[in-house]
Structure formats: structure tokens, C-alpha cells
Amino acid sequence: MDNSREEQAMLSDAIRIREEVRVDCGGSEVxxxxxxxxxxGRRKSWQGRLTKGSFLGLAAxxxxxxxxxxxxxxxxxxxxxxxPAGEVNWGGLEMFKRLYExxxxxxxxxxxxxxxxxxxxxxxxxSGNYRITxxxxxxxxxxxxxxxxxxVAEGQEIYGxxxxxxxxxxxxxxxxxxxxxxxxxxxxxxxxxxxxxxxGVIYLDRSxxxxxxxxxxxxxxxxxxxxxxxxxxxxxxxxxxxxxxxxLKISFKLDPKFKQQQTVIVQPEEDxxxxxxxxxxxxVELSPLMIRTVFKIKNESEVTWQNRQKIFxxxxxxxxxxxxxHGTTEIGSSLGSGTHxxxxxxxxxxLLDKPESxxxxxxxxxxxxxxxxxxxxxx
Numbered sequence: 531m532d533n534s535r536e537e538q539a540m541l542s543d544a545i546r547i548r549e550e551v552r553v554d555c556g557g558s559e560v561x562x563x564x565x566x567x568x569x570x571g572r573r574k575s576w577q578g579r580l581t582k583g584s585f586l587g588l589a590a591x592x593x594x595x596x597x598x599x600x601x602x603x604x605x606x607x608x609x610x611x612x613x614p615a616g617e618v619n620w621g622g623l624e625m626f627k628r629l630y631e632x633x634x635x636x637x638x639x640x641x642x643x644x645x646x647x648x649x650x651x652x653x654x655x656x657s658g659n660y661r662i663t664x665x666x667x668x669x670x671x672x673x674x675x676x677x678x679x680x681x682v683a684e685g686q687e688i689y690g691x692x693x694x695x696x697x698x699x700x701x702x703x704x705x706x707x708x709x710x711x712x713x714x715x716x717x718x719x720x721x722x723x724x725x726x727x728x729x730g731v732i733y734l735d736r737s738x739x740x741x742x743x744x745x746x747x748x749x750x751x752x753x754x755x756x757x758x759x760x761x762x763x764x765x766x767x768x769x770x771x772x773x774x775x776x777x778l779k780i781s782f783k784l785d786p787k788f789k790q791q792q793t794v795i796v797q798p799e800e801d802x803x804x805x806x807x808x809x810x811x812x813x814v815e816l817s818p819l820m821i822r823t824v825f826k827i828k829n830e831s832e833v834t835w836q837n838r839q840k841i842f843x844x845x846x847x848x849x850x851x852x853x854x855x856h857g858t859t860e861i862g863s864s865l866g867s868g869t870h871x872x873x874x875x876x877x878x879x880x881l882l883d884k885p886e887s888x889x890x891x892x893x894x895x896x897x898x899x900x901x902x903x904x905x906x907x908x909x
Contacts, residue, residue: 618644623666626677628713628727634862635675635729638819638878642668642675644856645882647818649785655748659683660775662748669788671740672820674705674732679725680750687723687758688714689772692749694730698741699781705741706733708865714758723758726750731864740789744782750775793817800905804894805840807832809872811890811905821850821861821879821907823890826872833871842866842873847893850907854883 618640620627630636642648647668654663661681668675674696682688691712695704708731715725734741752773761767793815800811813824827833827841850861865876888908894901 622650623648623677625679625715626665626727626729628716629711629729632713633711633729634864635731635878637859637861637880639668639675639729640859641880641882642819647787647882649788651780651782653780653782655778655780657776657778659686659752660750660778662750662775662778662780664746664780664782667782667784668819669734669784670791670817670819671736671789671793672734672815672817672822673708674734674784675819676730676732676746678728678730678746678748680728680748681726682724682750682752684724685755686752686773687755688726689751689753689758689767691726691728692751692774693747694728694749695747696730696732696741697745697747699743699745700739700741704747705744706735707731708733721758723755736793740784742784742786744784746780746782748775748778750778791818796907798905798907801828802903802905805837805844807837807841809841812872814907816881816907817879818882819879821877821881823875823877823907824869824872825874826869838868838870838872842868844894845892845903847891848875848877849891850877850879850888851891852880852883852885852888854880854885856883859883 620639620643623643626639633639648666649668650666651664652666654661656662659682663679663681665677665679667677676694676696678694680688680691691710694710695707697704710728710730712726712728715722715727752775753771754773757771794817796814796816798811798814801808802811803809808828810826810828811823812826815822815824825841827837848863848866852859852861859880861878861880863875863877867874885908887906890905890907892903892905894903
């Protein structure tokens with residue numbers, strides 16, 4: 531079918547980009563509060579689990595959102611640095627480890643699956659040559675992570691997923707997308723272009739009611755058989771070669787256990803220097819699927835556009851280093867954005883593993899001036 535002008539523009543942009551493409555405030559009390567919040571949710575709903583086993587901020591958000599559209603050959607991308615601790619059996623979701631090496635959400639999914647904090651959906655929608663299956667979701671009051679599989683009939687090959695949305699049926703509005711990644715299946719060492727595995731993220735506003743009845747909405751992009759192999763020989767994709775499914779929709783109810791997991795807020799007020807500017811780690815928000823760190827310039831007189839740009843641009847390689855009984859896990863930042871006083875960073879989370887300690891690490895400088903800043907979150 532013909533796609534809309536908006537979707538043509540998104541596809542064009544996606545193709546172009548792809549081608550270029552302490553806290554010492556009572557550590558035991560903080561950890562206890564985090565774990566108590568998690569345990570409260572477990573006690574309330576564990577029996578019902580469904581398992582089988584600004585400035586630069588806009589640019590940063592845009593970069594994070596690149597993966598929303600099409601990344602059909604993800605194994606060509608640079609692998610993520612972080613490796614989750616321990617080997618986790620994903621059971622019926624094992625095929626999604628195809629994305630493991632490149633997925634910043636892999637440590638979070640590892641933890642969720644290890645603790646049965648997952649809801650298997652396994653519902654499908656089909657039309658003509660296209661079929662989508664929503665395999666599973668996990669959620670808390672900040673975030674939804676969903677796993678899906680796309681299939682096409684013989685004669686077609688999947689280029690990618692043009693859009694993957696989730697709508698709150700109570701409000702009629704789409705929830706905020708945090709992007710997606712995906713890759714074609716692999717059979718006997720070769721790509722199977724008729725099958726595509728994807729992972730999407732939705733950000734939630736916890737000040738609003740938790741969504742209960744929702745609708746997932748997908749648009750599959752495909753090409754005629756043989757065209758995917760031709761991509762490696764060409765300099766780009768001819769939009770005329772790309773076909774689209776009708777919008778494929780799946781409605782389902784989120785497991786009530788997810789909304790029981792409350793966010794714990796810690797205010798470390800930990801000071802450090804970036805580019806000669808005193809910066810404070812003002813707040814850390816901790817939940818089973820997400821950790822958000824909030825930074826601000828400490829001295830009001832130094833809060834300027836130029837200084838906000840400096841501190842947001844000088845730090846890189848941000849990660850959370852978490853030590854649990856399963857080993858050490860490094861969790862990369864999935865999103866960063868500027869604020870009026872500083873910046874925020876979003877990370878995945880492995881709080882369900884009951885970390886013994888947790889530190890935020892960030893690198894600064896280059897060459898001989900390279901340094902690393904370590905900020906304890908759970909001492």
C-alpha cells in the first residue's frame with residue numbers, strides 16, 4: 531500500500547541517517563527503600579505473573595530517536611560496550627538475543643526475565659502479505675519495553691519496521707516512543723529476510739494514571755525478494771522499491787503487577803567539576819526498568835546557555851556500574867537531554883537483582899586529558 535507523506539519523510543530520514551550511521555545519605559536506608567518498593571509490588575501481584583520460564587537536548591533526543599524507524603541490518607552497527615552479568619535463559623524469547631550485543635536494554639531485559647518480571651502476550655495481527663506478533667512486554671511506572679516479531683509472505687523481504695507505537699486506549703493518545711531496534715532473523719549463518727525481530731521502548735509519565743488497556747500499532751516496510759541483498763551493492767534505497775503493510779494493531783491489557791513498582795527518589799547532592807563548572811548530581815530516580823540521573827549547575831550565576839552546552843557536551847560514555855550476586859553489570863545510557871539548569875540521563879536498570887553497590891561512571895576529555903568521574907548512587 532502507499533504510505534503517507536509523513537511516513538515517506540520518516541523513511542527518507544532514517545535511510546539517510548543509517549547510511550551515515552555519594553551519595554552518603556544513608557546507603558543502607560536508600561537500598562532498603564528501593565528494595566522495599568520492589569518487594570511491595572511483588573507481594574501485591576506476584577501470583578498473577580504471566581511467564582513461562584532546550585539546546586543540545588533536542589539533538590540528543592533526535593539521535594536517540596533515530597532507532598525508532600528502520601535499522602534492518604543491526605549487525606553492521608557498533609556493538610554496545612556493556613555486557614550484562616551472568617547468563618540468563620530467555621526461554622521462549624531466546625530468539626531476541628539476536629539483538630543482545632547491540633541493545634542497551636539487554637541488561638534490563640536480563641534482569642526482568644531472570645525474575646519473571648515479564649508478561650507474555652503472543653498475539654498476532656495479519657493482513658495480506660504481512661503479519662506481526664507481539665511476543666512480550668515488561669513495564670514499570672516509567673517505561674514499557676516490548677518485543678515483537680514481523681513476518682512476510684514468500685516473495686517479500688522485511689526492510690524494517692517503519693513505526694511501532696503504543697496507544698493508551700483510555701485517553702486515545704499514543705504514548706511517548708523511546709525508539710526501537712531490530713534485525714532480520716538468522717538461519718544457518720544467513721539472514722532470513724522474511725522474519726524480523728524487534729524491541730521497542732515507551733516512556734511513561736508517572737504523574738499520570740498508569741495505562742491499563744493499550745493498543746500496539748505497527749507498520750512493516752518490505753521489499754521484493756532479492757532487493758535486500760542488493761542493498762550492500764548500492765549507495766542507498768530507492769523509495770519506490772519499498773512497500774508497506776496496512777497498520778497492524780494488537781490490543782492487550784498490561785499486567786497489574788507492573789504499576790505496583792514504585793520509583794524511589796534519592797537526592798545525593800554530590801558535587802564535581804566539568805569544564806571548570808561546578809555541577810551537582812541533584813537527583814536519582816530508581817525503578818525496576820529505568821534509572822534517571824538529574825544534573826544541575828550548582829551556582830546560579832553560572833547557569834548560561836554556553837555553560838549548559840559545555841557540561842552536556844564534555845561528558846561521554848555514561849554508564850551505571852552495578853554489582854550484584856550475579857556479577858558486575860554495566861548499563862549504558864539510552865537517552866540524554868538538556869534542561870534549563872543542566873541535563874538528565876536515562877539508563878536501564880537491574881534493581882530487581884538487588885545491587886550491593888551502584889555507581890554512575892562518565893568519561894571526560896581526550897588523549898592525555900582523559901578522565902573518569904565516579905558518582906556513587908547506592909554506596
